[in-house]
Amino acid sequence: MDGVSFEVRQGEMLGLLGPNGAGKTTTINMVLGVLTPDAGAITIGALDLAARRSEALELTNFAAVYAPLPGNLTVEQNLRVFGLLYGVAALARRIDELLAAFDLERFRRTRCGVLSSGEQTRVGLAKAMLNQPRLLLLDEPTASLDPATARDVRARIREIAARDGTGVLWTSHNMVEVAEVCDRVLFLSKGRILLAGDPRRLPGEHGRANLEELFISVAREPLALRDGGG
Amino acid sequence: MPLFAWVVVDVVLWGLITRYLNTFTGSSYDFVPALLGAVLLWDFLTRVMQGVTMAFFEDVWARNFLNVFATPLRISEYVTGLVTSSVATSAVGLVVMVAVAMLVFGLRFTAYGMFLGPFLGVLFLFGIALGIVGITIVLRLGPAAEWFIWPLPAIISPFACVFYPVSSLPPWMGAVSRLLPPSYVFEGMRAIMLGRPVHPALLLGGGALALLYVGLACLLFVRVHRYAVRTGLIGRYSAESVS
Numbered sequence: 001m002d003g004v005s006f007e008v009r010q011g012e013m014l015g016l017l018g019p020n021g022a023g024k025t026t027t028i029n030m031v032l033g034v035l036t037p038d039a040g041a042i043t044i045g046a047l048d049l050a051a052r053r054s055e056a057l058e059l060t061n062f063a064a065v066y067a068p069l070p071g072n073l074t075v076e077q078n079l080r081v082f083g084l085l086y087g088v089a090a091l092a093r094r095i096d097e098l099l100a101a102f103d104l105e106r107f108r109r110t111r112c113g114v115l116s117s118g119e120q121t122r123v124g125l126a127k128a129m130l131n132q133p134r135l136l137l138l139d140e141p142t143a144s145l146d147p148a149t150a151r152d153v154r155a156r157i158r159e160i161a162a163r164d165g166t167g168v169l170w171t172s173h174n175m176v177e178v179a180e181v182c183d184r185v186l187f188l189s190k191g192r193i194l195l196a197g198d199p200r201r202l203p204g205e206h207g208r209a210n211l212e213e214l215f216i217s218v219a220r221e222p223l224a225l226r227d228g229g230g
Numbered sequence: 231m232p233l234f235a236w237v238v239v240d241v242v243l244w245g246l247i248t249r250y251l252n253t254f255t256g257s258s259y260d261f262v263p264a265l266l267g268a269v270l271l272w273d274f275l276t277r278v279m280q281g282v283t284m285a286f287f288e289d290v291w292a293r294n295f296l297n298v299f300a301t302p303l304r305i306s307e308y309v310t311g312l313v314t315s316s317v318a319t320s321a322v323g324l325v326v327m328v329a330v331a332m333l334v335f336g337l338r339f340t341a342y343g344m345f346l347g348p349f350l351g352v353l354f355l356f357g358i359a360l361g362i363v364g365i366t367i368v369l370r371l372g373p374a375a376e377w378f379i380w381p382l383p384a385i386i387s388p389f390a391c392v393f394y395p396v397s398s399l400p401p402w403m404g405a406v407s408r409l410l411p412p413s414y415v416f417e418g419m420r421a422i423m424l425g426r427p428v429h430p431a432l433l434l435g436g437g438a439l440a441l442l443y444v445g446l447a448c449l450l451f452v453r454v455h456r457y458a459v460r461t462g463l464i465g466r467y468s469a470e471s472v473s
Contacts, residue, residue: 029465032300036460057302070292085301127297 001026001037001191008135008167013158015178015199016171018188019219024171027188028064028137031169033057044135058087063128064139068120071113075104075123078112079130086131098126101156117144125153129160136161136168142177154181175211187214189222233319234326237273241327244269245335263341264423265393268416270327270337272392275353275360275412276383277323281316282361283368283379290373290467299464305455309448312365313358320357324350342422348433349415355440356411360386362447370454372467391416411440 001023008014016024029035031042033053042049047056069078076095083091099105102122107115112123121144128136138157142150158181161168172178178185179199187195195202195218199211208214248261255261289298298308331337339346364379371378389403390412396404407413414436418428458464 025465026462029462032296034296034299034459034464035462054302054304057300060300062300064296067296068293069297070288070294072288072292082297082301085298085303087302 001030004188004191004193005040006186006193006196008169010134010167011162011165012184013161013168013170013182015182015185016169016188017175017178017185017215017218018194019215021190022188023191024188025064025066025139026191028062028139028169028171031135031137032060032062058131059134060137061086061128061131061133062137062139063121063124063141064137065121065124065141065143066139067124069112069123069127071111074109074111075099075115075126076108078123079127082127083130088131094130098129101129101160102126102153118146118149121145122149122153125157132164133166136166138168138170140172141170142172142174150177157181175215179211185211187218189218194218194222233322237277237323237327238330240269240273241266241330242334245331245337249335260423262335262337264420266331266335266337267339267342267419267423268392270331271349271353271415271419272383272387272390272412273327274320274324274350275357277320278316278354278357279361279364279383281319282312282358283364284319285312285315286365286368287376290368290376295464295467299459305452309362309451312361316358316361320354342419345418345422345428345433348437349419352411352415352433352437352440355437355444359440359443359447362444362451366447366451366454369451369458369463372463386410386412389413395420409439411436411443414439 004023004027006014016027018024026035030037031044031049033049033056036050042056044056044059047059049056069082073081076099079095079098080091083094088094099108102125104119104122104126107119107123112120115123121141125138125141128138136157141157142153145153154177157168160166170178170182182199184197185195185199185202186193195206195214197205203210203214206214206217208217244266245262248265251261251265289295328337328339332339342349360382364382367378368375389399389406390410391399391407392412393416396407396413396417399407414432418433421428
């Protein structure tokens with residue numbers, strides 16, 4: 001990563017976009033405290049992640065397709081374990097709320113390992129919401145969901161984020177989804193922020209028909225875009 | 231079930247061997263406390279080590295590294311959790327081992343007298359140190375390094391003098407043996423069986439060594455964890471597991 005600097009505002013949905021290897025997951029790992037940046041600082045709330053890691057991470061949570069919850073534990077056991085790790089108050093009630101919110105009530109006592117990938121994704125999202133994080137990191141959260149479920153989940157995340165004032169950092173390769181969900185996007189390429197702006201206006205500003213066209217340009221001609229070309 | 235199944239198999243196997251050996255010595259020497267007792271104590275150490283490593287491997291096998299290390303959990307709390315888990319699992323194993331050895335083979339732990347507690351304490355501490363070294367190796371080298379960890383007790387056992395005195399070792403092995411806390415325990419155990427005095431200072435030295443190793447193992451783990459965070463190993467292990 002090189003000179004990457006951004007802010008996720010309260011209640012904002014910020015899309016982090018870019019081709020494979022652009023640095024999206026690396027950025028998320030840094031914010032999660034599992035990868036230390038060579039230089040610079042990460043602040044969550046008013047807390048410096050390097051100096052007050054534990055307190056800062058209490059304010060975050062994440063869901064990613066490459067971080068499934070242990071398959072030998074039931075949905076409820078997983079939510080309880082992670083609820084305890086995040087110090088969630090009134091945990092039993094919170095688990096009930098999330099099981100209802102993500103339509104997981106019938107899987108309460110089912111081991112996560114036997115759930116479909118879409119169901120596991122919903123469990124991961126429920127885990128990510130456990131502590132009502134101020135900063136929520138979602139790495140391709142709807143990648144395993146069918147279109148109808150993905151739409152419901154997007155709506156649910158937007159609703160929760162708006163209600164709790166959660167800032168969301170969202171990565172996705174689904175540009176329609178990004179345009180629908182995100183208030184602002186950052187395009188990453190080779191570890192740098194190439195473009196930033198409103199996902200509905202940004203394509204037009206760069207002479208592209210839509211966000212997907214702009215994404216393809218970022219992937220194929222990053223230098224042209226960085227130098228201000230359309 | 232896995233907590234005591236292998237323990238029972240071990241105790242039954244070695245219990246039968248000691249019974250068979252006793253038929254040759256008659257009443258002149260009882261192999262039960264010497265041989266079966268040694269097996270049991272060594273098994274205890276192995277269970278303590280595995281108690282730490284198994285709890286860690288559960289996270290490795292479940293591809294749960296990223297989920298756990300991205301929580302507010304402090305690294306000291308994580309290691310304390312592994313040790314606590316080991317205390318619980320090894321205690322279950324110990325109770326089963328002792329029960330089978332006493333009821334089926336007549337092993338009397340009272341034969342070790344007041345030294346039983348220190349024996350178990352030293353072995354427990356060294357088992358914890360070995361367990362922490364084991365998980366450190368896996369954290370540094372990746373999930374595939376799990377196979378380096380399982381044989382660790384077997385590699386150490388010839389130097390720990392579980393079944394024979396330190397004096398029977400070649401000098402270089404004897405030197406290594408003196409650096410291993412379990413060798414003080416097994417020397418003490420054999421001294422009791424032969425009616426010789428146990429030197430508390432030596433056992434105390436073994437305990438101090440074990441404590442030192444626990445401290446060094448924790449330091450090593452913290453350093454390797456820092457390295458893993460600096461280089462992104464934790465995130466990479468999760469990504470590798472999925473791919």
